[in-house]
Structure formats: C-alpha cells, structure tokens
Amino acid sequence: xxxIAIDLGTTNVKVCCYSADLSPxxxxxxxxxxxxxxxxxxxxxxxxLKLVLEALKxxxxxxxxGSREKHYITLTGQAESLVITDKDYNPLANAISWMDARSxxxxxxxxxxxxxxxxxxxxxQSYVTETxxxxxxxxxxxxxxxxxxxxxxxxxxxxxxxYRLSGVVKGEYSIYNFTHYLDIRKKxxxxxxxxxxxxxxxxxxxLVEPCTELGTIIKEAADxxxxxxxxxxxCGTLDHFAGMIGTGNIMKGKVSESTGTVLAIAAxxxxxxxxxxxxxxxxxxxxxSYVYLPVCESGGICLEWFRDKFAGNxxxxxxDDEASQRETDEKLIFxxxxxxxxxxxxxxxASGVFYGINIEHDEVDFAAAVMEGVAxxxxxxxxxxxxxxxxxxxxxxxGGGAKSDYWNQLKADITQIPVVxxxxxxxxxxxxxxxxAVTSGSIADYKQAAELI
Numbered sequence: 001x002x003x004i005a006i007d008l009g010t011t012n013v014k015v016c017c018y019s020a021d022l023s024p025x026x027x028x029x030x031x032x033x034x035x036x037x038x039x040x041x042x043x044x045x046x047x048x049l050k051l052v053l054e055a056l057k058x059x060x061x062x063x064x065x066g067s068r069e070k071h072y073i074t075l076t077g078q079a080e081s082l083v084i085t086d087k088d089y090n091p092l093a094n095a096i097s098w099m100d101a102r103s104x105x106x107x108x109x110x111x112x113x114x115x116x117x118x119x120x121x122x123x124x125q126s127y128v129t130e131t132x133x134x135x136x137x138x139x140x141x142x143x144x145x146x147x148x149x150x151x152x153x154x155x156x157x158x159x160x161x162x163y164r165l166s167g168v169v170k171g172e173y174s175i176y177n178f179t180h181y182l183d184i185r186k187k188x189x190x191x192x193x194x195x196x197x198x199x200x201x202x203x204x205x206x207l208v209e210p211c212t213e214l215g216t217i218i219k220e221a222a223d224x225x226x227x228x229x230x231x232x233x234x235c236g237t238l239d240h241f242a243g244m245i246g247t248g249n250i251m252k253g254k255v256s257e258s259t260g261t262v263l264a265i266a267a268x269x270x271x272x273x274x275x276x277x278x279x280x281x282x283x284x285x286x287x288x289s290y291v292y293l294p295v296c297e298s299g300g301i302c303l304e305w306f307r308d309k310f311a312g313n314x315x316x317x318x319x320d321d322e323a324s325q326r327e328t329d330e331k332l333i334f335x336x337x338x339x340x341x342x343x344x345x346x347x348x349x350a351s352g353v354f355y356g357i358n359i360e361h362d363e364v365d366f367a368a369a370v371m372e373g374v375a376x377x378x379x380x381x382x383x384x385x386x387x388x389x390x391x392x393x394x395x396x397x398x399g400g401g402a403k404s405d406y407w408n409q410l411k412a413d414i415t416q417i418p419v420v421x422x423x424x425x426x427x428x429x430x431x432x433x434x435x436x437a438v439t440s441g442s443i444a445d446y447k448q449a450a451e452l453i
Contacts (some may be wrong), residue, residue, distance in 0.1 A: 001020060001069065001072060001440070002017055002018060002019055002020060002025070002063065002064060002069065002071045002072075002435040003017070003019075003020075003022065003071065003074070003437060004017050004018070004056070004072065004073050004074070004076045004430070005017075005018070005057070005073075005074055005075040005239070005242075005350065005429040005430070005431075005432035005433045005436070006015075006052060006055075006073065006074070006077070006078065006161070007054070007076050007077050007189040007239060007426075007428050007429050007432070008048075008075065008078055008158055008161055008239075008298050009032070009077060009239070010032065010075070010081075010097070010098070010260075010261050011031065011032060011092060011260075012029040012030060012031050012032060013026070013029065013030050013032060013048070013051045013052050013055050014027065014029040014055065014426070014429060015027065015028050015029075015052070015055040015058075015059040015429075016028075016059065016426060016429040016430075017059045017060060017063035017064065017071075018430075018433045019061075019219075020442070022433055022434065022437060022452075024061040024424070024430075025059075025063035025064075025327050026058075026059045026062035027050075027057045027059060027426065027429070028054075028056075028062075029055065029249050030046065030051045030054060030394070032053050034097060034099075036100070037102035038289075039054065039100065039104075040100060040102055041096075041097040041099040041100040042094035042095060042096055042097060042100065043081075043094060043095050043097060044091075044094055044095070045083050045091045045094075045095045045157070045160055048095070048157065048161070049161060049164050049243060051297070052063050053221070053224050053225060055228065056225040056436050057224065057225045057286060058445055060225055060226055060227060061226065065085050067227070068168025068226055068227060069227065069228055069365065070227070070228040070230040070231050070232075070300050071162070071227050071228070071231045071232075072231070072232050072234065072436035072439075072440050073165065073217065073227075073232065073233050073234065073436070074211075074234040074236045074240075074432040074433065074435045074436040074439075075158055075161060075165075075233075075235060075236040075432065076158075076235065076236045076238065076239045076242035076387035076393055076428050076429070076431065076432040077157070077158050077163055077236075077238075077239050077241060077428075078098060078157060078158070078410065079098065079156060079158075079175045079177070079178035079179075079238055080098035080131050080133055080156070080178045081094045081095055081096065081097050081098050081156065081157040081213040082095060082133045082136050082137075082154060082155075082156065082157075082181070083095045083154070083155045083156070083157055083159070083160040084096075084140075084147050084150070084152060084154060085153045085154075085155060086151060086152070086159075087151055087153060088116060088164055088205040088228070089153060089155070089169060090216070091160075092147060092152070092232065093144075093147060093433075094138050095157060095160075096133075097130070097215070097259045098178075100130070100136065101125065101130045101132070101412065102124065102136070102139055103135035103136050103138065104130055104348075105139075105250060105453065106135045106136075106138040106139045106142075107128050107129060107130050107132075107135045107308065107348075108194050108290070108318050109133065110128050110135060110138065110180075110196070110197075110253065111128050111284050113196060114186055114192075114193060114196075117293070119120075119180070119243075121182075122183050122190050122272065123177070123180055123181075123182060123184060123186045123190065123276045123396075124177065124272060124280055124281035124282055124283075124290075125177075125180055125193050126180055126278055126279065126280050126284050126343070126344075126346055127341060127346035128180060129297075129341045129348065131178070131242050132178065132179060132180040132383060133141075133154070133178075133179045133180070133181075133346035134179055134181050134193060134197055134199075135158070135180070136182040136195075136236075137197045137198070137199050138197040139197075140200070141192050141197060144294070148198055148199075150200070150202065150203075150217065150369045152203055153169075153171070153198070153203060153204075153205075154166065154203050154204055154278070154298075154452050155171070155205060155339075156171065156176070156179070158172075158175055158235070158236075159175075159205055159234075161170050162214055162233060162235050163452060164221065164415040165217055165221050166214040166215050166216070166217060166218060166233035167207075167215070167253035168207055168215050168233075169205045169213040169217045170205065170207070170208045170235060171204065171205040171206070171207050171208070171210065171213060171336050172209065172210045172211075172213065172235050172236075172237065173187060173207060173210060173280060173283040174210040174237045174241055174282065174283055175210075175238055175284040175286055176207060176237075176239075176270075177417045178195065178238075180395050180427065181197075181199070181284070182207075183196055183273065184281070184283045184362075185272065185322070186292075187207065187283070188207070189201050189204060189207075190245075190409065191231070192344075196225035202425040208235065209287050210235070210236065210238075210241070210283075210284075210285045210286070211234060211236060211237055211285070211286075211341055211438075211439055212233070212234065212235050212384070212436050213232055213233070213439060214231055214233045214234065214235055215232070215236050216229060216231060216232060216233070216239060217229065217231045217232075217233055222388075225348065232440070234435060234436060234439055237313075237435070238265050238282075238285070238436055239258075239428040239432075240258060240291075240293060241266070241284060241285035241291060241430040242285070242397050242429075242431035242432045242435065243256060243266070243428040243431055244256050244266050244268070244285070244291070244403050244427075244431065245285060245431035245434050245435065245446060245449070246398075246422070246426075246427035246428060246429070246431030246432075246433075246434060247396045247422045247426060247427045247431075247453065248396075248422075248449075248450035248451075248453040249266065249267075249268070249396055250268060250269060250286075250446050250447070250450055251390075251450075252267075252268055252269075252270070252390070253269060253384065253392065254267070254339045254392055254393070254394060254396060255267045255380060255390070255394075255395050255396070255398070256384065256395070256396040256397075256398060256427075257395055257397055257398070257399075257411075258397075258398045258399035258402075258427075259299055259300045259374065259397070259399045259400065259401025259402065259407070260299065260300050260399035260400055260401070261299065261303065261304075262295055262296060262298075262299040262300070263295070263296040263299025263300065263302045263346065263374060263377060263378060264293060264294070264295045264296070265293065265294050265295075265378065265381050265382070266291055266292070266293050266298070266383070267292050267385055267390045267392065267421070268284065268289065268290075268291055268389065269290045269291065269293065269388065270290075271290060272290045273388060278294055278296060278344055278384060278387075278450075279292050279293075279294050279343065279344060279380075279381075279384050279385065279388060280292070281293075281431060284420055285435075286440070286446070288438075289451050291387060292390065294343035294344060294381040294385070295343060296338040296342040296343055296350070296374075296377055296381070297339035297340065297341060297342060298338050298339045298340075298342050298374075298377070299336075299338050299374060299377075299401075300335075300374070300399065300400055301339065302336045302338055302352070302370050302373070302374055303316070303319075303340070303367065303370050303371060303374070305338060306366060306367060306370050307319065307367070310338035310363060311363035311366075311367060312368065314363065314364075315341055316400075316404075319363070319364060319367040320329055320367075320404045320405075320406050322327055322364040322405070322408055323364050323365075323367055323371070325366040325405040326364065326365070328368065328372065329356075329361070329369070330352045331356040331358075332354070332355075332356045332358075332361055332365055332366070332368075333353075333354070333355040333356050333369060334350060334352070334353070334354055334355075334366075334369040334370050334372065335350075335353040335355070335373060336370065336373040336374050336377050337351055337353075338352035339348035339351050340390040340413065342377065342385040343381055343384070344381055346423075354366065354369065363373065365449040368406075370405070370411055372410055372414075373447070374401075374407075374414075375407070375410040375411045376412075376414055378382040378395075378411055378414070378415065379411075379414045379415045382395075382415050386439075392417060393417070393418075394413075394417060394418045394419070395417050395419045395420070395422070396420055396421075397411065397421055397428075398422065398425070398427040398428075402421055403425070408421065415450075422453070423453070424453075427448060428449060432444065434446070434449045439448065
C-alpha cells in the first residue's frame with residue numbers, strides 16, 4: 001500500500017505519492033485559475049476538482065504504474081474558500097476564495113455586534129476579516145438571497161473535494177477554525193453568530209476530528225485515477241498543521257513558519273489562554289489539542305506582488321541571488337501591509353510603505369527590502385508568542401520562501417533564532433502522508449513519526 005497526499009492549495013493543487021516506507025515517488029502540481037474583479041475572487045469548484053483528479057491520475061501513474069492497488073489518500077490544504085451547493089451537494093455558483101474581499105461592510109457589522117473579547121473566547125480568533133466565510137454568508141444574505149435558506153449547503157473546499165472522492169460529507173475542526181462560527185472549546189457551531197447571519201446548523205456539515213477516515217473511495221473516482229475500490233480517504237487537517245506534522249513540530253520548543261502566499265507561524269500549546277486575546281488560537285490536528293497560529297496575509301505575496309508588478313524581467317531566483325551579493329541597505333525600509341490585516345496588530349486600514357528611497361535603488365534593492373520587511377513581521381509575531389510562554393529554540397521554515405537562502409538568513413539574523421530547513425521541502429504533503437501511515441497503523445503514533453523525520 002502506498003500513501004497519497006493531496007494539498008488543496010490557493011495557487012496550486014499538489015499531489016505527491018509515497019511508498020510504504022514514506023519515500024516520495026512522484027509529485028504533480030497544477031496552477032489554479034480565478035475569476036473576478038474589484039475584490040471578487042471566485043473559482044469553479046468543478047474545475048478545481050478536475051485539477052485534483054488530473055494531478056492524482058498523473059502522479060499515481062508515475063509512481064505505481066498501471067496496477068490498481070489499495071492506497072491511503074489523505075487531504076490537506078486551505079481553509080476558508082466557500083463552496084455553495086444544493087441539498088444534494090451540487091454546486092450552485094462559483095466557489096468564493098478566501099482571498100475575496102467583497103464583505104468589508106459585513107465584517108464591520110459583525111465586529112460591531114459581537115465584542116472582540118466574546119469572539120476570541122469562543123472562536124480563538126483575535127479579529128474578523130473578509131477571509132472568514134461567515135462574512136461571505138452575511139454578504140449572500142443581502143446580495144444573493146437565492147443562495148441562502150434551508151435548501152442550501154455550505155462547505156469548505158476541502159469538504160467538497162473529500163465528498164467527491166468518498167461520498168461522505170464531513171467538516172473537521174482544524175479547518176472550521178477559520179470560519180468564525182466554530183466554538184473551539186465546545187467543538188460545535190456558534191449558534192448566535194449563525195443566527196445573526198441567517199445561517200442554520202442544518203446548512204452545514206457534521207463536524208469530526210481532524211485526520212478522520214471518511215471511508216473508501218467511490219467507484220467513479222477510483223476508476224478515474226486508477227486505484228483500488230478499497231483505497232481509503234482521510235479528511236486530514238489544515239495545511240499548516242500537516243506541515244507541522246511533516247517537520248516534526250508536534251511538541252513545545254519548536255515553531256514552524258511557512259512563507260507562502262501568506263506568512264503563517266505555528267506552535268503547539270498546552271491550552272487556550274483566553275485572557276491573552278491577541279494571537280489566534282486554533283483547534284489543533286490531534287484530539288483536544290491547540291495551536292497558536294498567527295497568520296499574516298502580507299507574507300510571500302509581497303514579493304510575488306513586487307516581482308510581478310515592478311520586476312517582471314527577473315525571476316525570483318535572480319532577485320534572490322543578486323540580493324545576496326549586496327550589502328543590506330538599512331535605510332530602505334518596507335512595511336509589508338499590502339493586504340491590511342496582519343498579526344499581531346490586526347489593522348485592516350494598514351497599508352504597505354517603502355521608505356528611504358534614493359536615486360541609486362533598483363529592483364534588487366526593493367526586493368531585498370521586501371524580504372527584510374516580511375522577516376521583521378515574523379520576528380514581531382515570535383515576540384508575541386513569547387508572551388504566551390512559547391519560546392522556540394528553533395524555527396522550522398517551509399513554503400516557497402524556504403527555497404531562498406538569503407531570506408532564511410535574514411529571518412535568522414532578525415529573530416536571533418536558528419532557522420532550519422526540513423529535508424522534505426513539501427512539508428504539508430509529507431505530513432499528510434504521515435497522517436495516513438499513523439491512522440492506518442503502519443506507524444505507532446506521531447511521536448514515532450517525528451523521530452523518523
């Protein structure tokens with residue numbers, strides 16, 4: 001039996017197949033396409049499913065040949081992207097990406113109605129942002145009422161893909177942390193905010209623990225990707241948490257950070273300290289576990305934005321190589337708030353700034369300033385974690401930013417904490433494979449798995 005990991009990413013859908021001993025065999029990534037303008041960011045959920053099936057089919061063929069073997073398939077990926085379906089789980093509209101910003105007014109209405117302290121104690125979230133599905137549901141109530149009511153079902157994208165593979169509809173706690181309608185201590189929906197937004201629990205899936213087996217793959221999907229009908233589908237967990245598992249960050253003393261589209265920092269905690277009310281706390285990947293997870297929307301997207309808008313003549317590697325050959329210009333400063341709300345300040349009115357520009361600066365200087373600014377944002381969040389008695393001895397770095405030696409060195413210099421790069425660069429995919437191995441019984445537990453990394 002092999003292990004197959006699916007990462008339902010924002011930029012790319014990725015699949016990696018592993019052998020019985022968790023050696024990677026073949027991976028496939030396919031870019032996701034979006035529609036919309038003026039803050040609207042949508043995608044077709046059926047097209048997204050096709051990307052998943054295509055990536056699965058190619059990776060499985062490359063890894064296991066034409067044999068139809070039993071495999072263990074685990075999902076991980078993004079949280080907040082919303083799929084709107086009918087009672088039979090047929091999509092009724094484009095899915096709404098977490099990047100969609102249509103619900104600014106609705107965000108303000110929720111902030112005004114529910115005090116920050118109440119929201120934090122229930123959801124673990126320090127702020128409300130347009131990324132949260134609850135704000136989109138309130139927007140639908142006013143703007144698309146035909147997509148509300150008793151006949152509607154709201155799923156996260158991972159729920160929907162898992163359903164199309166297994167025929168089972170479940171939501172899992174680590175993903176629903178990001179909806180702003182999960183009570184993370186009661187492990188149930190927060191009824192009061194649902195009522196306010198015109199949503200009923202009957203519109204939503206039953207909730208289960210992360211890393212739950214959903215059952216065997218449905219015949220249609222098995223035939224499409226060429227696996228045995230006995231293959232198992234596991235709902236997995238959030239990509240950041242799968243990345244923690246994939247890097248062995250499952251105990252105190254370690255922090256993992258991912259510089260992908262967003263900058264996300266993750267640390268296991270003993271408990272949820274509701275009196276702090278600053279750093280987002282989430283239900284973790286294991287039963288009754290918690291993870292402090294400051295997420296900064298202005299992470300790797302800052303460098304992507306700068307390169308695409310102002311330095312399209314250079315690749316990321318060229319910018320990185322040239323920046324590493326120069327002295328850091330401490331006078332050129334970048335404040336990485338191009339997407340507003342960022343931990344630990346949570347100020348949606350914040351905006352990005354380049355400061356200290358002179359006539360000698362070129363695109364490489366600006367790119368270096370962008371990377372430095374994101375590194376200082378990481379440091380600010382590390383300091384906030386220290387206030388919660390989380391003092392990491394090392395930072396495990398993953399995501400696209402981990403490919404940059406220059407950026408990694410900046411992070412180490414600024415935080416004064418060693419930055420280590422895991423042997424397996426696709427931490428979330430590897431973590432999903434480990435989930436499969438542990439859940440299937442091939443590995444005793446996650447502690448043993450961490451010792452193998």
